Amino acid sequence: xxxxxEGIDFAGKTTQLEKLRAWFEERGENVETLRExxxxxxxxxxxxxxxxxxxxxxxxxxxxFLFSAARAQLTRAKIEPALxxxxxxxxxxxxxxxxxxxxxxxxxxxxxxxxxxRAATGGTxxxxxxxxxxxxxxxxxxxxxxxxxxxxxxxSADRDFFERVRNGYLTIADDEPDRARVIDATGSIETIHxxxxxxxERRYAERKNS
Ligand code: TYD
Numbered sequence: 001x002x003x004x005x006e007g008i009d010f011a012g013k014t015t016q017l018e019k020l021r022a023w024f025e026e027r028g029e030n031v032e033t034l035r036e037x038x039x040x041x042x043x044x045x046x047x048x049x050x051x052x053x054x055x056x057x058x059x060x061x062x063x064x065f066l067f068s069a070a071r072a073q074l075t076r077a078k079i080e081p082a083l084x085x086x087x088x089x090x091x092x093x094x095x096x097x098x099x100x101x102x103x104x105x106x107x108x109x110x111x112x113x114x115x116x117x118r119a120a121t122g123g124t125x126x127x128x129x130x131x132x133x134x135x136x137x138x139x140x141x142x143x144x145x146x147x148x149x150x151x152x153x154x155x156s157a158d159r160d161f162f163e164r165v166r167n168g169y170l171t172i173a174d175d176e177p178d179r180a181r182v183i184d185a186t187g188s189i190e191t192i193h194x195x196x197x198x199x200x201e202r203r204y205a206e207r208k209n210s
Contacts, residue, residue, distance in 0.1 A: 104168025
């Protein structure tokens with residue numbers, strides 16, 4: 001089973017991913033958890049390039065190709081082998097982040113992004129995607145509560161950008177209701193976890209029976 005977590009920054013993806021990992025492990029599953037961009041040595045180097053404030057002049061298409069390159073490496077080197085071994089793969093962001101941030105956020109053509117996403121993943125798609133939905137103000141409030149308060153190159157974009165990203169995620173969920181589930185990220189950690197588990201159980205049972 002392959003499950004991705006999506007949403008704007010500070011929506012709580014990482015917390016939910018870790019809780020779902022524990023849930024699968026209690027059921028005796030072998031779980032691989034990954035993040036994007038990153039998850040491989042090459043991907044972590046690409047992540048540094050992408051997030052560094054030193055690359056303020058990075059063009060939008062260079063950004064798109066770098067995210068896609070990191071994804072191609074991660075998919076071939078980690079995701080596909082893990083799925084072949086029968087492991088559960090949980091990932092913090094996957095190609096929907098590119099559709100939402102580079103497509104809806106930056107305004108790059110969605111048809112080109114779709115082609116690039118398919119090329120990078122080779123058609124390895126999540127069985128289930130959780131989109132943790134949070135508005136810009138709530139995201140910024142959570143950021144301010146964090147000690148460092150530091151923003152990376154992408155997080156320093158303006159409100160309009162994040163509103164386009166958020167609406168992009170909601171459009172993705174409308175387009176693919178079988179795969180993508182939107183969850184209100186203002187709920188408690190436990191409430192969100194219960195929704196994630198309920199949905200996962202349903203899909204997990206379907207797969208075990210098929
Ligand atoms: P993330 O790892 O979620 O950031 P952090 O660990 O700082 O919370 O993602 C890094 C940033 O990259 C985030 O702002 C979203 C952005 N991003 C894209 O713009 N496109 C993509 O395809 C991916 C995977 C991430």
